[in-house]
Amino acid sequence: MKESKTKIYPGWYYRLxxxxxxxxxxxxxxxxxxxxxxxxxxxGTLSDRGCSFCYNPSFSPFLASPGSIREQIMEAVRKLSPKARENTRFLAYFQSYTNTYGNPDILQKMYQEALSLDEIAGSAVSTRPDCISDQVLAMLQEHAKNKHIWLEYGLQSSHDRTLERINRGHTAAQFTDAVERTKGRGIYICAHIILGLPGEGMKEMEETIRFLNRSGIDGVKIHHLQIIKNTSLAEEYFQNQIKTFSYPEYLEILVHLLELLHPSLVIHRLMSEVTDPDLLIAPRWEQGKAQLHQEVERKLKERGSYQGARSGVELS
Ligand code: SF4
Incomplete structure (x- = not known):
């Protein structure tokens, strides 16, 4: 297991x-x-229903963007103010759907198109753990020699019964296999998880965190369960089959789980966000990302605690 080389103090968690x-x-x-x-x-390959929580436009901006990869990137850079562009480089984030799923030649062309731009320091490629071939890994490994590459695997939960319940179409063992085949290639590995999935309580969420600690990944993206319009989870929600967290509940759970999370794991995200608030059914919190970050830090400080304080890792 990796040891943290980062300075640790009360309130600390490892921000991206x-x-x-x-x-x-x-x-x-x-x-x-x-x-x-x-x-x-x-x-239709695995299913035509999708994961029960997923309505892709709710978390993928720019879906309607008509341009090529290069045009999308250059347009996004152009839209930034001169101050926002100053001393800044970019990661091309292949976010929507499954970005290692397709003809390898087309995938290579797409990665190449982004990574050949001077403005681009690297890429984050989001995918499913059952959709990563050794051929695509070898491509990304080559790119990682010159650019900074993250591969983001959607895990959501380490519990197969939950994965089945939300119709993920893969198992936790497939995640472990993908991570094992990715390690040692110079590619940073991130896992996405969702807290509050149906059928899960604190015990299951703690087990997912411990599973991640053992897995050898580099970072984690933490989401809270959101009920989005046009999903099968929305139907379950309206039949009173699932609950979502209130903001204070989520804050408590998050701080507790951060104390269990290995201190070397970089936190890419602490909560879900939606691109269009009208798509969100529940929970509809007033608080946003900035406030959550502040309050997590404050709560950890109050406890004299930090990320990994109860992970069992000896810190120097
Ligand atoms: S794998 Fe990703 S894009 Fe596909 S249905 Fe699930 S969340 Fe949506």
Missing amino acids: SQFFSQHFSCRIRKIPVHARLDCPNRD
Whole structure:
């Protein structure tokens, strides 16, 4: 297991901005790009229903963007103010659907198109753990020699019964296999999880965190369960089959789980966001991302605690 080389103090958790400042001398911003790929859980290969929580437009901006990968990136850069562009480079974020799913030649062309731009310091590629071939891994490994590459695997839960319940179409063992095949290639690995999935309580969420601690990944994206219009989870919600967290509940749970999370894991995200608030059914919190970050830090400080304080890792 990796040991943290980061300074730890009460209130500390390992933010992505801190990670970037350790690896780059400039600011790093992500630019979402839409590659127009599909997902095997939607196109009929595994299922045509998708994951029960997923309505892709709710978390993928720019889906309607008509341009090529290069045009999408250049347009996003152009839209930034001169101040926001100053001393800044970008990660092309292949976010929507399954960005390692498709003809390898087309995938390579798409990665190449983004990574050949001077403005682009690297890429974050979001995918499913059952959709990563050794051929695509080898491509990304080559790119990782010159650019900064994150591969983001949607895990959501380490419990197969939950994965089945939300119609993920893959198992936790497939995640472990994907991570094992990705390690040692110079590619940073991130896992996405959702807290509050149907049928899960604190015990299951703690087990998912411990599973991640053992997995050898580099970072984690934490989401709270949101009920989005046009999903099968919305139907379950209206039949009173599932509950969502209130903001104070989520804050408590998050702080508790951060104390269990290995301190070397970079936190890419602490909560879900929707691109269009009208798509969100529940929970509809007043508080946003900035407030949650502040309050997590404050709560950890009050407890004299920090990320990994109860992970069992000896810190020097
Ligand atoms: S969450 Fe990802 S894997 Fe699941 S249906 Fe949506 S695009 Fe496909």
